[in-house]
Each structure stands twice: as structure tokens, then as C-alpha cells.
Amino acid sequence: MNQLEIRDLWASIDGETILKGVNLVVPKGQVHALMGPNGAGKSTLGKILAGDPEYTVERGDILLDGENILELSPDERARKGLFLAFQYPVEVPGVTIANFLRMALQARLGREVGVAEFWAKVKKALELLDWDEAYLSRYLNEGFSGGEKKRNEILQLLVLEPTYAVLDETDSGLDIDALKVVARGVNAMRGPSFGALVITHYQRLLNYIVPDRVHVMMDGKVVAEGGPELALELEAKGYEWLREQVKEGA
Amino acid sequence: MSEVDLKTLGEEYKYHFVDEVKPVFVAERGLTRRVIEAISYHKGEPEWMLKFRLRALEIFQKKPMPTWGPDLSGLDLDNLVYYVKPAETRDAKSWEEIPEEIRRTYERLGIPEAERKVLAGVGAQYDSEMVYHRVREELERQGVIFVAIEEGMKKYEDLFKEYFAKVVPPEDNKFAALNSAAWSGGSFVYIPPGVKVELPLQAYFRVNTPEFGQFERTLIIVDEGAEVHYIEGCTAPMYSTESLHTGVIEIVVKRGARSRYTTIQNWSTNMYNLVTQRALVYGDAFHEWLDGNLGSKVTMKYPSSYLLEPGARTEILSIAFAKTGQHQDTGAKIILGAPHTSGTIVSKSISKGEGRASYRGLVKVLEGARGAKANVECDALLIDPESRTDTYPYIEIEEDTAHVGHEATVSKINDEQIFYLQTRGLKEDEAAALIVRGFIEPIAKELPLEYAVELNRLIELEMEGSVG
Ligand SMILES: Nc1ncnc2c1ncn2[C@@H]1O[C@H](COP(=O)(O)OP(=O)(O)O)[C@@H](O)[C@H]1O
Numbered sequence: 208m209n210q211l212e213i214r215d216l217w218a219s220i221d222g223e224t225i226l227k228g229v230n231l232v233v234p235k236g237q238v239h240a241l242m243g244p245n246g247a248g249k250s251t252l253g254k255i256l257a258g259d260p261e262y263t264v265e266r267g268d269i270l271l272d273g274e275n276i277l278e279l280s281p282d283e284r285a286r287k288g289l290f291l292a293f294q295y296p297v298e299v300p301g302v303t304i305a306n307f308l309r310m311a312l313q314a315r316l317g318r319e320v321g322v323a324e325f326w327a328k329v330k331k332a333l334e335l336l337d338w339d340e341a342y343l344s345r346y347l348n349e350g351f352s353g354g355e356k357k358r359n360e361i362l363q364l365l366v367l368e369p370t371y372a373v374l375d376e377t378d379s380g381l382d383i384d385a386l387k388v389v390a391r392g393v394n395a396m397r398g399p400s401f402g403a404l405v406i407t408h409y410q411r412l413l414n415y416i417v418p419d420r421v422h423v424m425m426d427g428k429v430v431a432e433g434g435p436e437l438a439l440e441l442e443a444k445g446y447e448w449l450r451e452q453v454k455e456g457a
Numbered sequence: 458m459s460e461v462d463l464k465t466l467g468e469e470y471k472y473h474f475v476d477e478v479k480p481v482f483v484a485e486r487g488l489t490r491r492v493i494e495a496i497s498y499h500k501g502e503p504e505w506m507l508k509f510r511l512r513a514l515e516i517f518q519k520k521p522m523p524t525w526g527p528d529l530s531g532l533d534l535d536n537l538v539y540y541v542k543p544a545e546t547r548d549a550k551s552w553e554e555i556p557e558e559i560r561r562t563y564e565r566l567g568i569p570e571a572e573r574k575v576l577a578g579v580g581a582q583y584d585s586e587m588v589y590h591r592v593r594e595e596l597e598r599q600g601v602i603f604v605a606i607e608e609g610m611k612k613y614e615d616l617f618k619e620y621f622a623k624v625v626p627p628e629d630n631k632f633a634a635l636n637s638a639a640w641s642g643g644s645f646v647y648i649p650p651g652v653k654v655e656l657p658l659q660a661y662f663r664v665n666t667p668e669f670g671q672f673e674r675t676l677i678i679v680d681e682g683a684e685v686h687y688i689e690g691c692t693a694p695m696y697s698t699e700s701l702h703t704g705v706i707e708i709v710v711k712r713g714a715r716s717r718y719t720t721i722q723n724w725s726t727n728m729y730n731l732v733t734q735r736a737l738v739y740g741d742a743f744h745e746w747l748d749g750n751l752g753s754k755v756t757m758k759y760p761s762s763y764l765l766e767p768g769a770r771t772e773i774l775s776i777a778f779a780k781t782g783q784h785q786d787t788g789a790k791i792i793l794g795a796p797h798t799s800g801t802i803v804s805k806s807i808s809k810g811e812g813r814a815s816y817r818g819l820v821k822v823l824e825g826a827r828g829a830k831a832n833v834e835c836d837a838l839l840i841d842p843e844s845r846t847d848t849y850p851y852i853e854i855e856e857d858t859a860h861v862g863h864e865a866t867v868s869k870i871n872d873e874q875i876f877y878l879q880t881r882g883l884k885e886d887e888a889a890a891l892i893v894r895g896f897i898e899p900i901a902k903e904l905p906l907e908y909a910v911e912l913n914r915l916i917e918l919e920m921e922g923s924v925g
């Protein structure tokens with residue numbers, strides 16, 4: 208029961224069906240990778256897990272530690288410990304990271320969080336990410352480079368300490384140093400009470416965040432699963448190879 | 458420190474309470490020569506002031522109602538009471554001297570406490586009269602004057618006469634004429650050369666009588682190199698009938714001086730709030746208007762700065778929040794009348810429900826104002842599909858070397874922002890309130906901390922249960 212489970216999930220947007228029966232399980236304590244070509248539906252899956260009202264879920268279930276969360280609002284899901292690091296984090300002008308993050312932490316913990324407690328937590332996270340304190344008084348993602356936005360997502364991950372996190376292409380657009388920093392953040396979270404689904408297009412990130420399992424998504428379905436070696440094989444042979452395999456198997 | 462008057466802001470308007478105050482004199486309804494003579498009599502004014510009032514009355518009667526702005530048809534000028542004298546004591550120097558019922562109101566509003574903690578001086582007006590004025594002693598010793606305008610007129614007549622109605626003459630507009638005829642209460646402030654008043658001076662306006670018009674008049678003279686921050690706050694109980702608040706604020710900022718005038722207006726939503734605020738700014742001086750308009754039924758208010766000598770600068774920052782049944786017609790006016798003068802206008806409005814917020818502004822550069830610079834930014838945020846905003850930006854440039862920029866944006870609360878914040882655990886209305894707070898942050902951060910906190914609290918109240 209201690210797992211994030213997606214069961215036969217079908218979903219559409221603007222009348223177009225994007226997810227066509229996704230089945231996937233991430234047990235607590237494990238980090239899984241979700242790979243797949245552009246347009247496969249990875250981001251769609253992430254947003255639906257988080258409760259994006261833009262999408263319509265047509266069929267299936269999402270179970271968080273056995274509890275069906277499909278009817279819950281995004282904030283209720285977040286307070287239950289689900290976190291999505293966005294592929295394209297949104298800018299919120301005029302709202303400082305410090306202010307926002309403290310509100311979010313209070314929401315997550317369901318109690319007031321004193322300034323001292325908050326700072327202690329944030330400081331630790333900043334150190335791990337090798338990030339300057341000055342960022343806290345910047346407005347949320349406003350004018351941030353792609354890399355800064357991604358780092359900010361990981362900062363939130365570290366401070367909010369969710370039980371399950373979906374990281375959507377947190378590696379894309381990062382140079383190797385930034386990539387290592389992001390990986391350091393995620394690896395710091397690893398442990399028996401944390402599960403993650405790391406969405407990535409490339410194998411590169413998985414050198415730094417070694418996954419317990421790899422799932423591959425194509426055309427709205429998980430079409431292959433395996434150990435970390437599957438990522439390497441995909442890297443070497445390409446998604447077309449897998450597509451052929453899937454066809455032959457069918 | 459949340460005890461300041463801004464506490465009164467909010468959807469659940471907390472200061473609906475009617476005070477149990479029995480006035481000592483109430484004028485008959487309508488604005489007539491007789492009423493004006495009665496006002497003048499009760500104030501024991503010099504003859505020249507009565508003449509001035511009667512001249513203003515004629516101007517008021519001749520000028521048509523303005524039709525270029527909000528709908529004023531609900532305002533029945535003949536049915537209003539123009540003068541209510543709340544008590545025999547006037548402009549007391551200690552709260553103990555004030556009749557208990559009136560004092561209790563200010564205590565409920567947290568004014569005496571704010572005075573002890575964060576203010577350099579406080580003035581309190583109740584209906585038509587200032588009932589209290591006090592400035593810290595060390596400032597008094599430095600020659601700072603902060604008294605009721607009536608006392609200013611009598612005690613400092615020469616200084617008063619030099620500036621009174623010179624910044625805003627009665628001919629300026631119909632409501633300036635109305636105020637000139639019926640004015641009562643307001644502050645007279647003089648800051649001597651070089652004196653820097655660090656903490657703000659605050660005036661607090663309370664209306665209690667229904668169908669009443671409050672016509673305070675404030676005159677502030679900031680002498681060369683001096684500094685002051687003046688804050689004005691207002692509340693009134695909610696009656697079923699309309700009331701009127703028509704103030705005139707005149708400010709003179711002399712060479713090298715700095716001044717800031719902050720208004721946090723939170724009238725109940727049956728109030729017509731029609732105010733003329735103007736500052737004359739001299740060489741290298743700086744004047745700032747910080748204008749927050751949250752309550753009232755209709756507000757027409759365009760703080761203006763006349764930059765008269767080289768190097769004069771101004772900044773006009775305003776926030777308007779219009780809910781259903783409210784029209785906030787606000788803006789700013791800058792006249793750049795000398796070389797190397799500069800001005801900035803930042804206006805942010807939020808419309809919610811069927812509320813309507815309009816920006817109306819004028820930037821005018823006179824010929825010969827070489828190198829003058831002005832920039833206007835007005836941003837509107839719409840919360841609901843039926844919310845409304847308009848902009849009327851007028852720019853007149855007579856000088857080739859001047860530079861005037863203008864930028865206007867209209868945005869809606871963005872679903873992606875709401876979703877993003879929700880995924881971090883914030884409820885939908887908390888997320889919306891946070892976005893609105895972010896929207897006004899560039900202005901809110903200019904406010905003294907306790908006001909900013911209260912403003913944010915208000916925005917949260919206003920936004921509660923507003924989406925979803
Ligand atoms: N608003 C939309 N309307 C229709 N199709 C959409 C919309 N948004 C995304 N899609 C489609 O959904 C598919 C999956 O997109 P996405 O989940 O972003 O893929 P991935 O993250 O795997 O690259 C794509 O084919 C994309 O074009």
C-alpha cells in the first residue's frame with residue numbers, strides 16, 4: 208500500500224485523448240525514471256497526478272498510499288505529500304520566494320512555522336544546492352533563467368519534503384554543473400519515506416540519479432519497464448528501436 | 458503593530474458601528490448662504506474667510522456637475538447636512554479632554570495606541586471638526602506646527618493666508634469650490650527649514666452622521682530642506698443613504714525639501730469620495746503621493762504634482778480596489794513646468810466582481826522644460842469575467858527635448874499561476890490573494906510596515922472565497 212499507483216489512467220484535453228491506459232507503480236523508498244519521446248504524454252501524466260483542472264480524467268485511478276486522490280484538489284494532494292517539479296515553472300511577480308515558501312511550508316505541515324524554524328530549513332536546502340540566500344528575496348521565478356527555475360523547484364522540494372515527488376524534465380536545459388546540483392538535491396531526499404518519479408528525455412541525468420526502475424512511455428502508455436540498464440539501451444539504440452520492439456511484441 | 462486604523466479595511470467592514478454621539482450643533486440640510494454663515498459663526502472666523510466662502514459658494518453653484526467621469530446621479534447635494542459640530546471641545550491636546558463617546562471610537566480604531574508607538578503626531582477629525590491634535594514635544598520645540606486648520610488660520614494667519622487656496626483655488630473644479638465654501642476641519646502643517654520629521658504624522662477622519670458631507674481641508678508647508686511624511690486614514694459607518702467626502706489637500710514643497718502624503722481610504726461603500734489633492738514642488742524638491750483607495754461607492758481622485766522649478770521631482774503611486782457596486786476613478790496628474798524635472802506614475806488597480814476601476818491621468822510638459830522626463834505605468838488586474846477596467850491616459854508635450862513614456866497592462870488572474878501555487882499546498886483563494894498581493898507589491902513595499910501588513914490582510918479578506 209505504501210506506493211504511488213496509477214491504474215489504467217485515461218485522460219484528455221480539449222477533446223483529444225492523451226493518456227491511453229497508463230499503469231505505473233512507484234513504491235515508497237524508490238526512485239523511478241519515466242522516459243519517452245517528446246509528446247508521449249509524460250508531462251500530461253505529471254500534471255494530472257498533481258490535479259491540473261485543465262485535463263479530464265476519463266477512466267482509471269490514482270492511489271496515494273492506497274487512497275484514491277482523483278477527487279482531491281491540487282492543494283489537498285499537495286498537503287497529502289505529493290509534489291510536482293514543473294517542466295516550465297510559472298512566474299508569480301511580486302511574491303518573494305521566502306514569503307511563498309513559508310506559506311507553502313505552513314500549508315504542508317498544517318501549522319504555523321516560526322521564522323527561526325523556517326530559516327533553519329531553508330538555509331540547509333540552500334547550502335545543499337549551492338545557492339545564494341539573495342534568491343529568497345527575489346520574486347518567484349520572475350526573470351529567472353531556465354536553470355534558476357529548475358533549481359528553485361528543487362529548493363521547494365527540499366523544504367516541503369513531500370512523500371512522493373514527480374520531477375518533470377528538471378534536467379533539461381541544464382549544464383553539467385547545474386545537473387549535478389539538481390541530482391544532489393534529489394539524492395538528499397532519497398530514503399525509506401520518499402518516492403520519486405523522475406521524468407527525463409535523456410539518460411544523462413540517470414548517471415547522477417540512479418533509478419531503481421525505468422519506465423518508458425509512448426503514445427500515452429507505458430510500453431516498457433526495466434532496470435537502469437534499460438535507460439542505457441534506449442540511449443544507445445533510440446526510441447525507434449523500442450517502437451519496433453513494441454510493434455513486434457504486439 | 459496591527460493596531461493602526463488600517464485594521465478597519467476589509468470585506469467585512471468592521472467599522473459599520475454607529476457611535477452614540479450627540480452633536481452640539483447640526484446645520485439644516487442643503488448648502489445655502491445661511492448654512493455657510495452658520496459654519497463661519499461657529500468657527501468664529503475672520504471676515505475675510507466668510508467672504509472667501511461665499512465667493513466659493515457662487516462658483517460652486519455656477520459650475521455644472523462633471524459628466525466626464527463616474528456616475529454621480531445618486532448624489533443628492535440638496536439633501537446633505539454640511540456641518541455637524543460634534544462637541545464643544547475642539548482640537549484637544551489630550552485624549553482625556555475629548556467627550557467619552559468620541560474617545561471610545563478612536564480607541565476602537567486603535568489610534569491612541571498607534572500614536573504612542575509609531576507616529577510623530579496625530580490629528581483626529583470627527584464629522585466636521587478636528588477633536589484632537591498633538592505632535593511630539595521635541596518636534597514642537599523645533600517649530601513644527603501640526604494643528605487643526607482652523608487654529609492655523611487664527612494663530613498663524615500670515616503664513617496661512619500666503620498659501621491657503623493658492624494651490625487649489627475654488628475655481629479649479631466644482632468640488633474644490635464646494636469644499637472652499639463648506640470646509641471644516643483638516644490639518645495645518647508647517648515644517649521649518651531643515652527639520653526632518655522621521656515618524657509619520659497621521660490624520661484620522663471619521664464620519665458618523667448619516668447623509669452628511671465631510672469637507673476637510675489640509676494645508677501642508679514643507680519649508681526648504683525639510684522632510685515630512687503625512688498619513689491620512691478614513692472610515693465611516695454604513696448607512697443606507699449616501700454620504701459625501703470632499704477634501705482639498707494643498708501641499709507646498711519648497712526648495713530641496715522632501716514630502717510624502719499617504720492616503721489609505723477605506724470609506725464604507727455608500728460614500729462618494731471626491732477629493733482634490735495637489736502639491737507645488739520647487740527646485741530639487743521631491744514629493745510623493747501614495748494613494749490607496751479601497752472603500753467608497755465612487756472615488757474621483759487624481760493627486761497632482763506641479764513641478765515648478767528645475768530639478769523638482771515627484772512620484773505618484775496608487776492602488777485602487779473596486780468591488781461590485783464600486784467605481785474607483787483614480788489616477789494622477791503631473792505638470793512638468795521647468796527644466797530637468799521628472800515624474801513617475803505607477804497605478805495598480807484590481808477589479809473584482811462587477812467592480813470598475815478606471816485610471817485617468819495627465820502628464821503635461823510645458824514649453825521650455827528642457828530634458829524633462831516622465832514615465833507612466835498603469836496595470837490593471839481583473840479577478841472575475843464581469844470585472845471592468847478602463848484607462849484614460851492624457852499626455853501633452855510642448856517641449857521637444859522632453860521624454861515621456863507610457864505603459865499599460867491588463868491582466869487576469871492566471872489559471873496556471875493558481876495551479877502552480879495550489880500544487881504547493883495553497884488553497885485556491887489563498888493562491889489568488891497571493892497573486893493579488895504580488896501585483897500590488899511594488900507599491901505596498903513603499904508603505905510603512907504596519908500599513909503594508911494591514912493592506913495584505915485586507916487583500917486576503919477581500920479575496921476569501923472569491924474563486925472556485
Ligand atoms: N492543450 C492541448 N490540446 C491538445 N493536445 C495537447 C494539449 N497539450 C498537450 N497536448 C498534446 O499532448 C501530447 C502529450 O504532451 P506532453 O504530455 O507534454 O508530452 P511529453 O511531456 O511526453 O513531451 C502531445 O502530443 C501534445 O501535443
Ligand SMILES: [Mg+2]
Nearest residue numbers: 249250294376
Ligand atoms: Mg514534457
